[in-house]
Amino acid sequence: MSASTPDIIRPYGDTTGDGMVQVSFTLPVPHDKRAEGAARQLAAKMGLEPALVVHAKAMGPDFTFFVVYGSAKHLVDLRDVTVVEREFPLLSPAEVNKAVKSRLRRKLVVVGACIGTDAHTVGIDAILNVKGFAGEKGLEYYREIRVVNLGAQVLVPELVARARAERADAVMVSQVVTQRDAHLHNTMTMSAAFREAYPAGQVPLLVVGGPRFEEGSAPKLGVDRIFGRGTTPAEVASYLVHALTTRSAAAAVPGSPRPGGAAAPSGPDGRKQR
Numbered sequence: 001m002s003a004s005t006p007d008i009i010r011p012y013g014d015t016t017g018d019g020m021v022q023v024s025f026t027l028p029v030p031h032d033k034r035a036e037g038a039a040r041q042l043a044a045k046m047g048l049e050p051a052l053v054v055h056a057k058a059m060g061p062d063f064t065f066f067v068v069y070g071s072a073k074h075l076v077d078l079r080d081v082t083v084v085e086r087e088f089p090l091l092s093p094a095e096v097n098k099a100v101k102s103r104l105r106r107k108l109v110v111v112g113a114c115i116g117t118d119a120h121t122v123g124i125d126a127i128l129n130v131k132g133f134a135g136e137k138g139l140e141y142y143r144e145i146r147v148v149n150l151g152a153q154v155l156v157p158e159l160v161a162r163a164r165a166e167r168a169d170a171v172m173v174s175q176v177v178t179q180r181d182a183h184l185h186n187t188m189t190m191s192a193a194f195r196e197a198y199p200a201g202q203v204p205l206l207v208v209g210g211p212r213f214e215e216g217s218a219p220k221l222g223v224d225r226i227f228g229r230g231t232t233p234a235e236v237a238s239y240l241v242h243a244l245t246t247r248s249a250a251a252a253v254p255g256s257p258r259p260g261g262a263a264a265p266s267g268p269d270g271r272k273q274r
Contacts, residue, residue, distance in 0.1 A: 009076050019071040021048065026065045031058035039066040047073045084215040088242035090234060093142055099241045100144035103248070104169075108240060110139060111163045111204075112172040113150035116186040121152045123209055124174035127233050138233045145237065156190050160197045163204055170205040170240055178212040184221065191222030205243050207236070 013020020023043070029035045036053050043051035048070030055067035091099065100108045112128050114121055126133035128149045130140040140147045148166050150159065163171050173190060175183035187208050194203050208218075209227040218226045225239060 005078070007078050009078065011072055013071075019073070020069065021072050022054075022067060022069050023048070024065070024067045026059060026063055028063055030062060031056060031064040035064045036066075039064075039068055043068045043070055049073060082216075086235070088238055091238040091241060092234070093137065093237070096142055096237045096241055097144040099245070100142075103241075103245055104144075107144050107146045108170070108244070109146050109148070109166055109168045110170045110172060110240070111148045111150065111159070111166055111168040112174070113154040113159050114152040114174050114176075115154050115156055115159060115190055116175075116177070116182060117153060118175055118177045118182075118186070119152040120176035121174070123176060123211075124149065124172065127172065127174075127209070127231070127236050132233050134230075134232050136233045139237055141233075142237060145240075156186075156193045159190065160193050163194070164197065168204045169244060170207055172207045172209070172236070175208065175210040175213075178210075183210055183212060187221045187223060195222070205240065205247075207239070 010017045010019045011021045012018070023046070025039075025042070027035060027038055027042070029038060036056055039053050039056070040051050043049075048068065051068050051070035053066055054069045055065075057065050059065050110128070112124050114124055125131075125138075127138055128140060128147050129138045132138040132141065138147075139145050148162065148168075150162060159171065159173075162168075171194070173187065175186055177183065190208075191206055194206060198204075205225070206223040207225045207227065208221070208223050209231060211229040213226045213228055215226065215228060218224060224243060227236065
C-alpha cells in the first residue's frame with residue numbers, strides 16, 4: 001500500500017470521498033410506484049442515503065429489477081482487511097517439469113472435472129487444456145504432468161473411482177453453478193467421498209476453483225486449496241509442486257499434520273502402497 005493511502009476510505013463517485021455506489025437487485029413485486037418505493041427503502045436499510053432509483057424494469061408480472069444509485073454511509077478500514085497471499089513461488093513450465101522429475105521421479109497425475117449438474121467447463125479447460133488461459137499454456141503442455149480431464153456433469157463416485165484408477169496425485173474440480181450454494185454442497189460432498197474412499201494420509205490433493213468461492217474457505221470445505229477468478233495455469237502448476245513437496249516432507253516426520261487446507265490424520269504418503 002502506498003504511504004499516501006489513508007487507512008479509512010469511502011467509495012468514489014463524482015468527487016473524492018462522496019461515498020457514491022451503484023447496486024442492482026430484484027424484488028418480488030410487480031413494477032409500479034410502490035415497487036420503486038420498496039427499492040428506495042431497501043437501499044436506505046443498506047446504508048445508501050439518499051438513494052435514487054435510476055432504472056426499474058418489470059421481470060415478468062411479479063418481479064421488478066432495479067438499479068439504485070446513492071451515497072454509502074459506511075466506511076472501510078483498510079487495517080481490518082485480510083487477504084490470502086500466495087505462499088509459494090511462481091514457476092515457469094521448465095521449472096515445474098524439472099521439480100516434478102527430480103522430486104517425484106515420475107509424472108504428476110492430475111484428474112479434473114466439473115461435478116454434479118455443472119456443465120460449465122470453460123474454467124477447468126482453461127487450466128487443463130493445452131490452449132490454456134491469459135497467454136499461458138494449460139497443464140497438458142507440461143511434459144511431466146499427465147492430465148485426465150473428465151469434462152462436465154461428472155458424478156462424485158465416478159470421480160473418486162477414476163482418481164483411484166489413475167493413481168491421481170491431485171484432483172481438480174471446477175464449480176460455476178452457485179444457486180442455493182450448490183458449489184459449496186458439491187465440494188463438501190466430494191471431499192467426504194474421498195476421505196471415505198482413501199486410507200488416512202493417502203487422499204490426493206483436492207483443489208477446487210470457481211468465481212464464487214471465498215478465499216480462505218478451504219479448511220471449512222475440506223479441501224486443500226481454493227482458486228478464484230483470474231487464476232492461471234502457472235499458478236496451479238506451481239501450487240501442485242509446492243504442495244506435493246511439502247506433503248512429502250511432512251510425511252517423513254512422525255505426527256506431522258498433513259499440509260494444506262483439508263484436515264486429515266497424519267501418516268506416510270502411502271502412494272506406493274495403493
